[in-house]
Amino acid sequence: MQLSELTALLTPEGLRLLDGVGPIDSTDAVARAVTRLRAAGHSPDLVSAVVGQARLRAKAVAKFGGFAERMLFTRAGLEQATRLGVAARHAGRMRAAGITGVADLGCGIGGDALAFAGAGLEVHAVDADEVTAAIAAYNLAPFGGDVTVQQGTAEEFADTHLGRGLDSSEEAAHLRDAPTAVWLDPARRTAGHSETRRVAASDYSPALDWAFALAERVPTGIKLGPGHDRNALPTGSEAQWVSADGSVVELVLWSGPLAREGVRRAAMVIRGDETHELTAPADAEDAEVRALGAYVHEPDGAVIRARLIGDLAREHDAGMLDPHIAYLTSDAPLDSPFAASFRVREVLPVQPKAISAALKKADIGRLEIKKRGVDIDPAAFRKKLALRGSREATLILARIGDARHAILADRA
Known part of the structure; x- marks a missing residue:
């Protein structure tokens, strides 16, 4: 989505038009909607924005359920967003660890922040992209003053609000015990709102070395792809792989009080509304080989x-x-x-x-x-x-x- 399209959409006329169009779930429906809206005299930017959003809302139901009907998206943002049910479980972990606020650095369209705010956490959401930050602000607006959204980089926010340098061990210990945590979802694709491609781990933004260093000082959850190189994982974090309805969707590294004592490996399996978890202090030794049984x-x-x-x-x-x-x-x-x-x-x-x-x-x-x-x-x-x-x-x-x-x- 271009800024001109978003500007046209974020008006009373644009939002009423979007709500009136409803979800669009096929290519033929897109063509019909474009023809109808252009014939009604609406501008090309507004028509493009409305039809694009209606299409994305239909696709977003799989991740966000009924919430998708009132949200805005970019194509890339939706593809990379955490499923709401998975994000809700992450929010529950933060609440259980005594966390009361979270800085969502690289918030994208606000999917994780939506779950954090819904769990009663105070949320500071940050994204470097102007359009994406504006969409996140729209999606999180129902939570009022409990959520702030700003455009900026994760590094800038951390330097300003989480201390820089941290040469003092006393200051570092204070941050580790603070009621505010950090959620990081490093960008693993090239910049853009539609067609993007995956980049190597060395090109993530923010850089993984920076993210891992921050996690040593502040309670942090770092979302990565499930196939991330295991040899590159920090030894002091809990690594939790998450499966939702049969698909492995992510790997999360937890640090500080968010990492459970004695757990370094975890497999969370979500089937519908049920959650099951297998945990261990390290990789398990393989079982013995056995001849094919029944x-x-x-x-x-x-x-x-x-x-x-x-x-x-x-x-x-x-x-x-x-x-x-x-x-x-x-x-x-x-x-x-x-x-x-x-x-x-x-x-x-x-x-x-x-x-x-x-x-x-x-x-x-x-x-x-x-x-x-x-x-x-x-x-x-x-x-x-x-x-x-x-x-x-x-x-x-x-x-x-x-x-x-x-x-x-x-x-x-």
Whole structure:
């Protein structure tokens, strides 16, 4: 979104027009809305802003639910925003740690700040981009004086409000014990409101070295991508990988009182309204390798990222299918939110003809394909299979030792 479009939108006429248009959820609907609004005499900037926002509001429901109906977005800001349900859990951690205020440095469209304010925290939101800061201010306006939004960099805010230099150990200790925390979501993409690309960790803004140094002095949560290099994580922080409805969405590093005593690795698994967590003081040792049993188990991605598969396996008397593959096996299903279980039907060679024959015999026409440790494109492999039955199953393509196997199974 350009500043001229935002200026046109942030008027009584523009906001009434946006509310009247409602969500737009298809390309055809976009074209119809543009034609209708231009015919009604509205300016090109206003039409572009209204239609763009209506489209983004429809997409934002997945992250923000009903709140999306009154929010404004940029395309890049929505893509990078934390899901509201995940942000609410972060806000709950801050409240539990005795935090009463949070500086959201690099607030984007205000998604995290929305959850912080909703939890009763005083919020200071900062973003370097003029348009993004203005949108955050609009989104956070219902919270009144409990939230301030300003344009500026994280470094400038920290220098002004959190002390600079901190040569005094007494001052550093005071900041670590302060009721104000910092939330940092470093920009991991090039600047812009629409088309952006990922940048290397060395080019994050603010720089990670600066963010990690700040976290040593002030209670801090730092949001990173779930695939961030584990060898580059600071040793004194708690690393928490978060999975929401089956997708690993982020890694958060917690410092000071926000980091739980004795916890350095955590896997949070969110399924609908339920939250489950697996924690440990360090990476877990792998479980022993075991021959394929009656069931194969797929650990949640957060458990895999946190390297807690071994602890999960030992808790449920399971073993590794292969020392290098993140599948477990046992003779019983796992009653656990941290893994999905599959009952083995049969083991087949990784050959489309043999698999198709087995599928035909079992009347299987709907097939879920999973793979680990094999260089196979599931979508391309599916096209080679004859799927004409009325039943469904799961095909697990995995390397066990030096051989590739196709395990036909049912979800338990």
